[in-house]
Amino acid sequence: MRRAIIKTGLLGAFALGAIAAHAEITIGLSLGTTGPGASMGIPYKNALQLVPKTLGGEPVRYIVLDDESKPDNAAKNALKFVADYKIDALMGSNNVPASLAMTQVAAEAKVPLIALAPLPQLAAEKHKWTFVVPQPPDLMMSAVAQHMKSRGIKTAGYIGYSDTWGDLVYNAISALSEANGFKVVTNERFGRADASVAGQVMKIIAADPDAVVVGGSGSPAATPQIALVERGFKKPIYHNPGTVNLAFIQTGKSAAEGAIAPTGPLIVAEDLPDNFPTKTVSLDFVKRYETMFGAGSRNGFAGYTYDGVLLLDAAVTVALKKAKPGTPEFRVALRDAIESVNNLIGTHGVYNMTPANHNGQDERSRVLVHVMKGEWRLVK
Template identity: 45%
Template structure:
């Protein structure tokens, strides 16, 4: 019979009781099925590229699919928090799902690195949102670049078509106020659902208002629908999209109807066009190379890069948290939140992160470029 010291025997007993845990557990929720799958699949796929060990600790990733449904996201979070006792969470894919899980994340004091577009998940800062960190550009950062492009093009009037959910509403709130300050008049405001099969009525109302340009606030495949409708009805003005379509799948789905689309988005999508001295360029190219080596040429997506950047932030923060507490404890989760909030000049594939107590996104102008669809691919728009 093997002999144990009293200390090793105590460790065995504690491990068997679930009181001591060596591994760090990271939960991931991604919409790998449902209407937002074009966004969620690359996020799920990217998990395989995240570090398997940080600070000498093995990292275990538990990945769940919410099928693009906020209710499923809540169910998944409850499972991850209660059954798996995760130390941190990455995801979910959609803004409605992220907003739906905020109470559970805050109550359990578990850091959430969310990959959604809307700034509503981190602003305004409060006791719940202090547990949330966001790896996609805030709406106002993207809107600023879009409006600058519109001003240069002489756009005076604008039509808006957005999702009838928090993503579309937050974009309208942010963009309409900024457009007014820029001297651009909003002449049409229409909404549609992610699962709608037709937006003909909304498109006709927008065209009837005769705007110089149309701004579409939607994500993934559903964002193609209003743009295709505008093209089919003969609209000749400029069409802008949010960074919610920053993927090659948007072009594959839209084909010729999305040619000429204008978008401000993360630099990773046009990484090869970036200047040689841009610190994001090698990080973005490295992610693309690793992703496409595993999943095939042309499959990379900025949505996956947002998950990758979440992993980079954790890679920087976890060693500091380990100095204060052990994985699996509330003390570790608190220390990890604090370390994430202290992140400075963390270079990712989508931008450079500088977090603070009031800014849990931490991205600046380095995290956005203007681009367009030309010849069936995204290219950097040189202004």
């Protein structure tokens, strides 16, 4: 009996030693890989096949749980990561409501969260633990607003999803309208899988705006685009970063031609001028992504996961000097380290975190693209 205890003790000590020598870092991702957000969730997950296998030189384990893009599932997953897997950092989710649900868990459990969807302003405690990778909607939409101003557009119609995303894009474009000399004259809403948007489009055409802004994403955003073109609307149609993928063009076919959208620079990596700060990183990422997932499969979503991992990689290097992974001290050190990430070049832009700004991107993180001959190309 005594011997057994000694043996176990020895084994335990040995095991501890092994853990100390190979401090594995564990990252938990909650993504909607099935359910209504699956078309975004799947590319977010795909990027994990391209990310570095180590963080700050230590081996890393990524655990992905499906939240079906539902906030309650995202929160449950986050709790599970914290309780069962003792993760060092959380990542997720691919949509706003689910990511918001995760910020609560992150703040309570004191775990850094790399949010992969743009978030509205958070309460202080949640803000402290949450870092947002995607460009904020107003930064993205400012590219659209400036372009509208340069074209002398005075009125814009709006049609967007009847959910948080539709609200975010509407609020962003409305907030920018006055400064850029135009008015948003309609606020129409549609559902992702709606069979028809005829009513909404008719109302926009009746209002006769100089341009239309669409607050949709991916292939569903093609529904209003097609309806507008079919009804003979010839003025510019602007979209948002969520729309920039191949499915939008495949669905919209010839009606998609000319659609304009702001996006992260990686989408048009080849078209970027050589002195563009992210060109090397963006180009390398899209090439590797398309080798693995097929030509034309590039998308901004995968880039967010990738940039999130780059942020962690930079921060883990610093945090490892202060504490061991798997401990509360390490999570605090990691949070502090992410907050002081400086000049990190990602696929989407250059990140400069500060205590006030937990996104850290600037105008180098967005470009305007348009559909030309069935491809997204840089607006020059």
